[in-house]
Amino acid sequence: DTEVTQTPKHLVMGMTNKKSLKCEQHMGHRAMYWYKQKAKKPPELMFVYSYEKLSINESVPSRFSPECPNSSLLNLHLHALQPEDSALYLCASSQPGTSLGDTIYFGEGSWLTVV
Amino acid sequence: AQKITQTQPGMFVQEKEAVTLDCTYDTSDPSYGLFWYKQPSSGEMIFLIYQGSYDQQNATEGRYSLNFQKARKSANLVISASQLGDSAMYFCAMSLPSGYSTLTFGKGTMLLVSP
Numbered sequence: 557d558t559e560v561t562q563t564p565k566h567l568v569m570g571m572t573n574k575k576s577l578k579c580e581q582h583m584g585h586r587a588m589y590w591y592k593q594k595a596k597k598p599p600e601l602m603f604v605y606s607y608e609k610l611s612i613n614e615s616v617p618s619r620f621s622p623e624c625p626n627s628s629l630l631n632l633h634l635h636a637l638q639p640e641d642s643a644l645y646l647c648a649s650s651q652p653g654t655s656l657g658d659t660i661y662f663g664e665g666s667w668l669t670v671v
Numbered sequence: 672a673q674k675i676t677q678t679q680p681g682m683f684v685q686e687k688e689a690v691t692l693d694c695t696y697d698t699s700d701p702s703y704g705l706f707w708y709k710q711p712s713s714g715e716m717i718f719l720i721y722q723g724s725y726d727q728q729n730a731t732e733g734r735y736s737l738n739f740q741k742a743r744k745s746a747n748l749v750i751s752a753s754q755l756g757d758s759a760m761y762f763c764a765m766s767l768p769s770g771y772s773t774l775t776f777g778k779g780t781m782l783l784v785s786p
Binding site: 587589597598599601604612644646648650652658659660661662663664665667 | 708716774
């Protein structure tokens with residue numbers, strides 16, 4: 557069983573809605589990530605938080621707003637999304653450091669459909 | 672910039688047989704890590720195996736082994752004794768040294784295991 561928990565598993569939202577995706581990990585990891593994955597494509601990095609500070613924003617539109625309330629939690633706030641934002645959103649965590657063996661562990665993903 | 676290439680969009684194997692999934696990579700950095708992930712249709716990205724660029728021996732994890740040929744820049748995944756539950760998308764990925772791990776993924780290979 558994965559130690560990175562994502563909720564909800566499935567989300568359908570209208571283009572004017574505001575919703576949030578939530579992610580929680582209890583592995584003591586201090587780096588957390590959001591990836592977006594379209595059908596039949598590899599995941600694409602969106603955001604990286606390291607020690608609760610935003611370290612990477614891969615030019616993601618402002619309708620996606622990440623938040624890291626503490627070292628175990630990561631949220632992705634969604635507002636005014638477009639149908640093309642429909643995708644699988646994967647949360648992940650790792651223990652940052654200089655070792656290349658800092659494996660990234662993923663959650664089960666949240667399937668988002670924008671109607 | 673780093674690049675991962677998976678040239679096999681799909682592979683078929685019979686149950687109990689071994690299968691090799693190909694992965695080549697390109698980077699000018701001498702220090703890097705190589706990962707394989709499995710993604711079933713449910714969406715979860717499952718970590719399988721890791722190989723560091725300075726590791727002398729090929730990595731093994733149960734039925735999974737990584738055939739690391741540094742001079743050829745290849746990191747093929749070998750699955751022995753395939754099982755029906757191995758049917759999934761498999762991604763090869765690479766990370767470079769940083770304070771946290773960010774993965775560059777290949778396009779993936781869909782593996783189907785038949786009875």
